[in-house]
Amino acid sequence: MNCIHLICFPYAGGSSMMYYRWRNNLPSHIQLHPVELSGRGRRMNEPLYTSMEQAVEDAYLSIPSHLFEEKIVLFGYSMGSLIAYELAHYIKDKQGRDPAHLFVAARKAPHITKHKIALHALPHDKFVQEMLQLGGMSREVFENKELAEIFVPLLRSDLQIVESYQWAETREPLNTDITVLAGADDVIPMEHMHAWNQVTKGSCTLSVYPGDHFFIHQQYNRITEQIARVMSEYDV
DSSP: OOOEEEEEEOOTTOOGGGGGGGGGGSOTTEEEEEOOOTTSGGGTTSOOOSSHHHHHHHHHHTSOGGGGGSEEEEEEETHHHHHHHHHHHHHHHHHSSOOSEEEEESOOOTTOOOOSSOGGGSOHHHHHHHHHHHSSOOHHHHHSHHHHHHHHHHHHHHHHHHHTOOOOTTSOOBOSEEEEEEETTOSSOHHHHHGGGGSBSSOEEEEEESSSTTTHHHHHHHHHHHHHHHHTTSOO
């Protein structure tokens, strides 16, 4: 049985560690590749990205070239969904074929680019308030001076590349099938999640999970089960 390579991207401020506990949940033919983005984890001393294009190019270069000879599946969460989507186009341009599948979670469709407010530019107290309202983040992280000095600039940088993102309106849609994962209590309107079906010629399926914006932490068992189930439909 040939391998399926599942390449995963984190939410803003997150690192590859968020995916490590998935390893024991996935069948052996699905090989997990959590991508460590610059400025976090083992790459903490590397510079933060200044644009989505920079993040996507770096993500592409982090993928071993031999993996492109097999099935590649992309999974992104929140900010990571946008990186995964743009990387799907990048792979299509460089390799001449789409990834086998795209999973996106907790992120509105990429052509819906209007933001209510520029979160990355908010004063510190308001910024912390907005981040805590999303859920998934502890107030103690922001109140710990040493942690905050590392985490807040990273989080602001990630939010800035998302909030400055420009969707390429004239670009051809993907041919990749897309599975969209949404939190039932997320702040993102459900119609913005449904709108992913407008950026691909392939199928697009929406699954709604219990939880807020960070439902991944409570629902990772069900998410990995869904990934395995979707991938079982492929001829591997």
